[in-house]
Amino acid sequence: MNELSLRSLFTSRVALIAGLLVVSGVVLYVLVSKPFLVLIGLGAFGPGIFRELGWLRDQDEFQVQTTRRAGYHAYLTGGLVTVLVLSLMEVRGPLTGDASEWILLVLVVLWMTWLFSSVMAFWGAPRTAARVLSTFGLFWAVFVFTDLISSADIGGDPMGFVLRIAAGCAAVAPFFVPAFTAARWPRATGAGLLVVALALAVLLASGGNLPLATQLLTMTLLLVPFAGSGIALLKTDHPHPGRG
Amino acid sequence: MSPRHEVRNDVRRHRRQLPELTQQALADRVGVTRQTIVSIERGQYNPSVGLALRIASALGVSVEVLFQVDEGQVDE
Numbered sequence: 001m002n003e004l005s006l007r008s009l010f011t012s013r014v015a016l017i018a019g020l021l022v023v024s025g026v027v028l029y030v031l032v033s034k035p036f037l038v039l040i041g042l043g044a045f046g047p048g049i050f051r052e053l054g055w056l057r058d059q060d061e062f063q064v065q066t067t068r069r070a071g072y073h074a075y076l077t078g079g080l081v082t083v084l085v086l087s088l089m090e091v092r093g094p095l096t097g098d099a100s101e102w103i104l105l106v107l108v109v110l111w112m113t114w115l116f117s118s119v120m121a122f123w124g125a126p127r128t129a130a131r132v133l134s135t136f137g138l139f140w141a142v143f144v145f146t147d148l149i150s151s152a153d154i155g156g157d158p159m160g161f162v163l164r165i166a167a168g169c170a171a172v173a174p175f176f177v178p179a180f181t182a183a184r185w186p187r188a189t190g191a192g193l194l195v196v197a198l199a200l201a202v203l204l205a206s207g208g209n210l211p212l213a214t215q216l217l218t219m220t221l222l223l224v225p226f227a228g229s230g231i232a233l234l235k236t237d238h239p240h241p242g243r244g
Numbered sequence: 245m246s247p248r249h250e251v252r253n254d255v256r257r258h259r260r261q262l263p264e265l266t267q268q269a270l271a272d273r274v275g276v277t278r279q280t281i282v283s284i285e286r287g288q289y290n291p292s293v294g295l296a297l298r299i300a301s302a303l304g305v306s307v308e309v310l311f312q313v314d315e316g317q318v319d320e
Binding site for chain 2: 060061062063065121122123124
């Protein structure tokens, strides 16, 4: 096994372990106890810290440059959001409710900016948009169809069931249709994604009486894939070239 | 006013002159990922001197043939 294949294997193992830590951290944080957040931190930041200390050498120069640039983007966005949150506190008075949600909002902004910037530089806008939207769409589809099937009365009302399945398809279409068209018509898809992001923002802003931090957190998680992909696709000069 | 140095490269053209040399094969030879070669060929990433020399060596040409600098454009 040569040096490169060893490095590829090592990179995929590091990514796998980091991914497992993040996923298990999310699951345990949601289902068991909030201190399991530390697992997410280890998975998200551990490999990068090891690389900067020189203990982990699993990336080539383009990957290192991409990651560091993404880090700068995360610094800028995270810094701006932190200042905005602090300013908001000054205007609205001391925080009421769960302060950890505000900290979580800043963390999510930091991490999503870093992740989005990394994959965007690595894959290019059309592929990133297609993959991010497909991933989010898949999670959303599992959620929607699990709910549909578990509450369905197929024997009693088959027509109603078909209509609900159609409604489910309509709910996941905003993810999969642009994922399919991103490479072919990047600018039109980008514009469409920004419209969807705007519609979602209006919908989420008017929905319910959730605390402000929770609303902003939900908006960040749902809107970043649409808005980020949309802006990146609008900046695309030409359709994705073929591979050699 | 400052000169803008655009780096052009002919990596794709020279690679395609060697039929067996896919992006992955070139990446393996020079010790990077395929995505790095893709980004260099698209002009989205300018490699370090060391990597440029390794690519030139793998393609059997000199680095000056592979990479050129345009100094014509000037920022106002």
